[in-house]
Amino acid sequence: MATLPEPVSIGGLELPNRLYRAPLLECAGNDAETVDRLIAELEPAAASGAGLVCQGATIVRGEGGCAAPRMTRVHDPEFVARLEKLTDRIHDHGTGIVIQLEHGGLRSMETWHAGYRRERPGLEQLAVSRPPLQLRALDRLGLLDLSPRVLSTDDVYGLAADFGRAAERAVSAGYDGVHLAGANMGIVQQFLSPFYNRRDDEFGGGLLDRLRFLELVHDEIRERAGGVPLMTKVPSETVAPRFVRRHLTDEDAVTIAVELESIGFDAVVPVRTSTFWDMSIVRGEFPARAWSDDRFEDGYAAAFGYRRKGITLLNRLQARRFPTEHGWNADLCRAVRAELDIPVLLEGGVRERARMDSLLGDACDLVGMARPFYAEPRLPARLLGEGDAEALCESCNNCTVPQITGADGVCRTPSVLARRGSLERRGAYRRER
Numbered sequence: 282m283a284t285l286p287e288p289v290s291i292g293g294l295e296l297p298n299r300l301y302r303a304p305l306l307e308c309a310g311n312d313a314e315t316v317d318r319l320i321a322e323l324e325p326a327a328a329s330g331a332g333l334v335c336q337g338a339t340i341v342r343g344e345g346g347c348a349a350p351r352m353t354r355v356h357d358p359e360f361v362a363r364l365e366k367l368t369d370r371i372h373d374h375g376t377g378i379v380i381q382l383e384h385g386g387l388r389s390m391e392t393w394h395a396g397y398r399r400e401r402p403g404l405e406q407l408a409v410s411r412p413p414l415q416l417r418a419l420d421r422l423g424l425l426d427l428s429p430r431v432l433s434t435d436d437v438y439g440l441a442a443d444f445g446r447a448a449e450r451a452v453s454a455g456y457d458g459v460h461l462a463g464a465n466m467g468i469v470q471q472f473l474s475p476f477y478n479r480r481d482d483e484f485g486g487g488l489l490d491r492l493r494f495l496e497l498v499h500d501e502i503r504e505r506a507g508g509v510p511l512m513t514k515v516p517s518e519t520v521a522p523r524f525v526r527r528h529l530t531d532e533d534a535v536t537i538a539v540e541l542e543s544i545g546f547d548a549v550v551p552v553r554t555s556t557f558w559d560m561s562i563v564r565g566e567f568p569a570r571a572w573s574d575d576r577f578e579d580g581y582a583a584a585f586g587y588r589r590k591g592i593t594l595l596n597r598l599q600a601r602r603f604p605t606e607h608g609w610n611a612d613l614c615r616a617v618r619a620e621l622d623i624p625v626l627l628e629g630g631v632r633e634r635a636r637m638d639s640l641l642g643d644a645c646d647l648v649g650m651a652r653p654f655y656a657e658p659r660l661p662a663r664l665l666g667e668g669d670a671e672a673l674c675e676s677c678n679n680c681t682v683p684q685i686t687g688a689d690g691v692c693r694t695p696s697v698l699a700r701r702g703s704l705e706r707r708g709a710y711r712r713e714r
């Protein structure tokens with residue numbers, strides 16, 4: 282059985298170990314400071330020894346499609362070329378870096394963020410099909426703001442080409458590979474999901490037809506960016522609410538992963554998620570501290586208006602439904618891995634080094650973490666160095682809610698920060714080379 286410090290290869294990309302920083306919002310935007318912000322966010326993971334850094338979702342188009350404020354767009358060649366400074370800095374530490382490509386479709390800010398929408402009244406959401414009944418009902422109640430533009434067949438080809446062009450620009454800027462945001466209710470999941478995809482052209486129908494968009498994105502990336510390592514999240518929508526009858530099952534996720542390997546993907550990240558944007562991908566506690574922090578109140582009001590209290594209550598109920606659990610995607614990853622030869626990446630609630638080692642070679646080939654990197658940007662030094670190390674992150678989600686307002690992605694729980702401070706003073710984040 283492999284252990285965390287052992288090397289691994291993804292599609293020919295040699296990585297020094299099996300620990301990765303999972304895609305996580307950097308809130309870096311697109312301005313003169315973006316590259317330095319990304320370096321400040323991502324370099325500590327590389328400098329402290331992570332084998333692979335997955336940059337958080339970046340948007341392939343210049344307008345619309347952002348799921349949250351200050352997401353970085355990668356449509357502009359001049360801007361993307363400047364990211365070479367970031368990829369060079371990551372490579373200086375012997376770490377690989379992949380960029381995650383995304384378009385939010387119906388999950389975009391133009392659906393849920395009242396203030397953003399008011400400033401852009403004409404902005405439509407890209408939709409795979411007419412939105413499901415449940416979303417239309419929320420729209421009628423004023424809880425969402427839907428004005429969907431259902432993609433024509435030509436539009437689908439155009440969108441896939443934008444993924445290809447973004448990949449080409451990223452690879453020219455030194456990224457080692459491309460990651461696709463195949464879950465978290467982004468447009469890729471909306472194509473895969475029977476809940477969203479009711480198309481009657483070549484991109485809709487049975488599971489393998491709904492997978493055609495992902496296949497087309499693969500083909501576009503291969504044509505424009507060559508044989509770089511290509512990976513994607515693979516959703517199983519088994520935690521969708523009961524009233525959602527049509528959703529992706531674990532068996533569907535295994536079938537998708539098998540198909541992706543035969544199409545030419547180099548790695549997969551199976552995740553259990555919902556058909557909605559909820560806490561199933563960030564399981565943990567209700568972030569009471571974040572919701573009652575006055576500094577963010579104006580931002581919450583701008584995003585939700587009169588819905589603010591209802592959203593907070595929903596978040597409280599969600600936290601009850603999705604408590605954190607160590608390695609909550611492990612059994613799904615294990616089922617996928619049994620059928621594949623390409624690496625399987627596991628993330629979601631992974632915190633303890635000893636349990637990481639026992640998951641490797643059993644449920645997965647690499648293990649990743651997301652929120653723990655907010656809590657401890659130099660976490661790999663501890664995890665790779667000490668067999669009994671455990672990440673400090675408590676999955677309390679105080680970091681996630683303020684991001685609705687465009688706030689930075691940082692740990693916001695004082696007790697955790699105090700423990701990090703004391704570890705820092707003891708030299709725990711120094712890297713043993």
Ligand SMILES: Cc1cc2nc3c(=O)[nH]c(=O)nc-3n(C[C@H](O)[C@H](O)[C@H](O)COP(=O)(O)O)c2cc1C
Nearest residue numbers: 303304305306337338562563628629630650651652
């Ligand atoms: C604030 C935040 C932003 C995230 N952004 C992304 C993203 O851009 N792309 C993605 O695929 N997953 C994203 N995720 C999900 C993480 O990659 C990861 O799967 C999830 O947080 C569970 O891992 P953890 O328990 O180690 O945090 C995000 C999670 C959080 C908390």
Ligand code: SF4
Nearest residue numbers: 674675677678680692
């Ligand atoms: S606020 Fe800190 S401890 Fe809580 S989930 Fe975020 S990073 Fe982890």
